[in-house]
Amino acid sequence: MEKIVIVGAGVAGVNAATKLVDNGYPGEAITIIDMGKSPYERKYSEVMEGFLGAGGWSDGKLTYHTAIGGHMSKYCGEDKAMELFDEVINNFKRFHPKPEEVQCSDPQAEPDFIKPHFGLRLFPVWHVGTDYLHEIGKNWYDFLVSKGVKFIWETKVTNIDFDNQELYCDWNTPKETIKYDRLIFAVGKSGIDFGKALADQYSFPTEPKPVQIGVRFEAPQHHFQKLIDISYDFKLYRKFEDEGVSLRSFCTNNNAAYVAVEETYGNHSYNGHAKKDEAFRNNMTNFGILMEINGIEEPFKWAREVVQKLQFHGTGLYYSPTRIPSTTSEGEDVRSYQIDNLSGVENVMGEYWTYIMDFIEDMKKVFPTLKDDWGIYIPEVKYLSPEPLVDYKNLALNQFDNVHFVGDALSARGITVSGAQGTYVAEDILGRFCKVENGSYICEWDNHMGDNITF
Numbered sequence: 001m002e003k004i005v006i007v008g009a010g011v012a013g014v015n016a017a018t019k020l021v022d023n024g025y026p027g028e029a030i031t032i033i034d035m036g037k038s039p040y041e042r043k044y045s046e047v048m049e050g051f052l053g054a055g056g057w058s059d060g061k062l063t064y065h066t067a068i069g070g071h072m073s074k075y076c077g078e079d080k081a082m083e084l085f086d087e088v089i090n091n092f093k094r095f096h097p098k099p100e101e102v103q104c105s106d107p108q109a110e111p112d113f114i115k116p117h118f119g120l121r122l123f124p125v126w127h128v129g130t131d132y133l134h135e136i137g138k139n140w141y142d143f144l145v146s147k148g149v150k151f152i153w154e155t156k157v158t159n160i161d162f163d164n165q166e167l168y169c170d171w172n173t174p175k176e177t178i179k180y181d182r183l184i185f186a187v188g189k190s191g192i193d194f195g196k197a198l199a200d201q202y203s204f205p206t207e208p209k210p211v212q213i214g215v216r217f218e219a220p221q222h223h224f225q226k227l228i229d230i231s232y233d234f235k236l237y238r239k240f241e242d243e244g245v246s247l248r249s250f251c252t253n254n255n256a257a258y259v260a261v262e263e264t265y266g267n268h269s270y271n272g273h274a275k276k277d278e279a280f281r282n283n284m285t286n287f288g289i290l291m292e293i294n295g296i297e298e299p300f301k302w303a304r305e306v307v308q309k310l311q312f313h314g315t316g317l318y319y320s321p322t323r324i325p326s327t328t329s330e331g332e333d334v335r336s337y338q339i340d341n342l343s344g345v346e347n348v349m350g351e352y353w354t355y356i357m358d359f360i361e362d363m364k365k366v367f368p369t370l371k372d373d374w375g376i377y378i379p380e381v382k383y384l385s386p387e388p389l390v391d392y393k394n395l396a397l398n399q400f401d402n403v404h405f406v407g408d409a410l411s412a413r414g415i416t417v418s419g420a421q422g423t424y425v426a427e428d429i430l431g432r433f434c435k436v437e438n439g440s441y442i443c444e445w446d447n448h449m450g451d452n453i454t455f
């Protein structure tokens with residue numbers, strides 16, 4: 001048995017730990033370190049950090065398709081990916097106080113009224129809602145603690161010595177480093193700069209990535225109701241093959257829908273989430289309009305520079321022909337600086353800005369009541385940091401086969417895929433100590449469950 005350290009108690013890390021303890025891996029041999037707080041301590045404003053990570057305060061849309069939310073099938077094939085997605089979705093239901101309230105939206109055909117301007121991606125999505133995620137987080141955390149998993153909260157891992165298998169943390173008082181036999185690196189988007197620094201320090205070979213950037217669009221829900229009735233998390237898309245650009249609406253939130261500020265590298269960008277509780281209903285819809293741009297040299301650097309230039313007075317921008325920014329679910333203003341024209345944004349985004357404005361103009365044709373009743377928060381960005389090359393069979397680094405990258409820190413961009421990557425790595429770890437018989441793991445520690453484990 002090995003001492004496993006998981007950096008990041010987000011969706012990927014938590015699903016990995018759950019798969020391990022569900023199959024008898026001693027929880028005492030698993031330590032999870034997170035710079036955020038337990039689900040009992042975490043505040044609403046802590047959007048990205050703490051138990052279940054960004055997924056814990058997200059909208060909880062669990063997408064169920066291999067073409068959505070990052071890479072899974074490229075590692076393990078379509079069938080295995082879907083099996084792993086099922087496990088993740090079942091975990092969310094298992095710790096849900098009212099699992100019957102998790103609804104599935106499953107559009108079957110593109111409606112005619114959006115043609116010829118847009119296509120519609122057809123895939124099922126399970127919707128949990130932010131408020132239930134808080135309860136799920138507590139139940140899930142209690143389960144892992146009851147299994148002996150050790151959590152170290154409010155502790156940032158600041159460096160990793162892969163050669164000597166030890167971690168350095170921002171302890172307030174001098175403490176020893178933390179040793180590991182096996183490391184799961186699951187720092188999500190809030191740790192993307194850390195992942196990049198390690199990749200530079202160790203010269204990890206990486207896979208090239210496109211840029212994903214755009215805006216968070218917000219409008220009263222009734223303008224979009226006809227499409228929401230068909231697909232809760234509708235994904236309108238269009239592709240400009242020759243120009244290497246594609247656009248899609250991304251992460252749609254409805255009913256009690258709020259825009260959220262994300263902070264990465266000290267800059268603000270935007271995302272959204274929705275609550276289930278009727279008390280929070282504001283009858284708004286928000287979604288990202290995201291462009292995927294291929295062929296930009298140094299895409300990560302380019303995206304960071306653009307985001308930096310789109311900041312004013314320490315925050316992102318808001319533009320609307322008629323509206324003002326909304327408030328958060330706690331009644332505070334969504335932090336943004338309202339601008340009265342888009343010329344500055346156009347200067348920064350260059351030719352790419354036209355794609356966004358065309359998308360909005362065409363939405364006005366498809367949803368005729370929309371007119372000027374909308375606003376955009378600028379920018380929304382998905383930083384796809386250079387993806388380290390990993391062994392596809394267990395997501396371990398090429399140079400260090402006891403270090404696994406998972407979730408948004410690798411190639412995921414959503415809850416289901418992040419959780420699936422964590423589960424996939426856990427399966428590989430179990431495979432080192434167990435054999436599968438009749439669908440169950442028979443493991444080498446099965447006869448030693450009462451033994452004291454000390455590391």
Ligand SMILES: Cc1cc2nc3c(=O)[nH]c(=O)nc-3n(C[C@H](O)[C@H](O)[C@H](O)COP(=O)(O)OP(=O)(O)OC[C@H]3O[C@@H](n4cnc5c(N)ncnc54)[C@H](O)[C@@H]3O)c2cc1C
Pocket residue numbers: 007008009010011012013033034035036047048049050051052053054055056057058059060061062063069155156157158186187188189190191192194251260262271272273406407408409412413414415416418419
């Ligand atoms: C507002 C919002 C809404 C979203 N809505 C959806 C949605 O509806 N559906 C969907 O599929 N996706 C959604 N997402 C994206 C989704 O939450 C992420 O893709 C997913 O959580 C990634 O999982 P992860 O485990 O890789 O990272 P995370 O869940 O982000 O977890 C990473 C964890 O690592 C910790 N960490 C980072 N660096 C360090 C360090 N150096 N030391 C210690 N700890 C560290 C962080 O504190 C965090 O808890 C949303 C994101 C946001 C912000």
